[in-house]
Amino acid sequence: MRRTLVMVTAVLGLLSLSLTGAHADRKLRVVATIPDLKSLTEAVGGDLVEVDTLTRGTQNFHEAEVRPSMMLKLRRADALIENGLELDTWADVAVTGANNPGIIRGSPGRIEISRGIQLLEVPTTRVDRSMGDVHPLGNPHFSLDPGLAPIITQNIVDGLSRLAPDNRPAFEKNRQAFLQKLDGEMERWTKQMEPVRGGKVVVYHPDFIYFLTRFGLVQVGMLEDRPGIPPSPQHLVQIIRQMKAEQVKVILVEPWNDLKLAERVAAEAGGGAKALVMANSVGAVKGADNYIAAIDYNVKTLAQVLK
Ligand SMILES: [Zn+2]
Known part of the structure; x- marks a missing residue:
């Protein structure tokens, strides 16, 4: 009996050793729910990670459909990086289908990046999701603010370091290099936006x-x-009136939304108002294929159209 126990303990010891050392000699396999988080994880993880995403930048993330291909990606993942605030709640369904205990909610491989973010548009009254409001906990689209990248990337570093503690210094170094680059861009973007x-x-x-x-x-x-x-038609009438009164020159449109409708509203509002498809995500428009490029696209477009 005692002998068996010793054996079991030894085997368990070996198992846990091999578990903690499992990531040391290969890249961490990371899956992000949305492309912005993929891009930021690549910036932090460098060549220590291999990152995939569950959605494309042209999709409405609120309504992503859970597909078998998602589950396949998740089955072999060491980590799942999610936005949170109900933008990507569907990931739970995909994780259940993937049958990967390493990334279920509460496990070390589940990394939520909204921790520490000062949220905007948090409803002051209770919002019932059955009424269709998809931002019940506040606005979840914070990754579009480059000023929040330091917090997001810190959360990513902390999460990845839980799985590969030996690589924390390397993640930190990558993060610092990325933030330094972003700082330079930020200075340029702020100057570009100053006139508008x-x-x-x-x-x-x-x-x-x-x-x-x-x-x-x-x-x-x-x-x-x-x-x-x-x-609704009544709402659009009101928006057109408001655009006229306040001389609004631009309607920002997601690639998945009805551009034709937005163009009609802009034409009704007059004054040369335009409807423009924006990089509301990495990969949403041509050229916005990484985080900095997506922000740059938006800054350039708005600085141009609002001047
Ligand atoms: Zn939304």
Whole structure:
């Protein structure tokens, strides 16, 4: 009996050894729910990670459909990086289907990056999701604000380091190098946006609020009745009136939203107003194939159209 126990203990010891050392000699396999988080994880993980994403930048993340291909990616993942705030709740279904205990909620391989983010548009009254509002906990699209990248990347470093503690210094070094580069870009972006500070925009879906706030632009309205609820005719009449009164020159549109409708609203509002498809995510438009490129696209586009 005692002998068996010793054997079992020894085997368990070996097992746990091989578990902690499992990631030392190969890349960590990381899956991110959305492309922004993939790009930021690549920046932090460098050649120590292999990152995939569950969605494309042209998709509406709120309504991503769980597919077998998602489960396949998750089955072999060491970590799942999620946005949280109900943007990517569907990941839970995919994880259950993947049958990978290493990334279920609460396990070390589950990394949520919203920790420490000062949220905007947190409802003051209880929002019932059955009414269709897809931002019940506050606006989840914070990754579009480059000023929040230090917090997001810190959360990624902490998460990856739980799985590969020996690599923490390397993750930190990559993060510092990335943030230094981002700082330089930030200085340039702030200068570019300076002349249009206070500029007014209308959005289709409210996914730009963190970005707009960072650069001193003002969101005066949205085409959707509420986040996730399609525009009603009465609401559009009111938005057109408001755009005329406040001389709004631009409607920001997601690649998955109805550009034609936004263009009609812009034409009705007059004054040369335009509807433009923006990089509301990495991969949303051509050229926005990494985090810095996506932000750069938005800065350039808005600095141009609002001047
Ligand atoms: Zn949203």
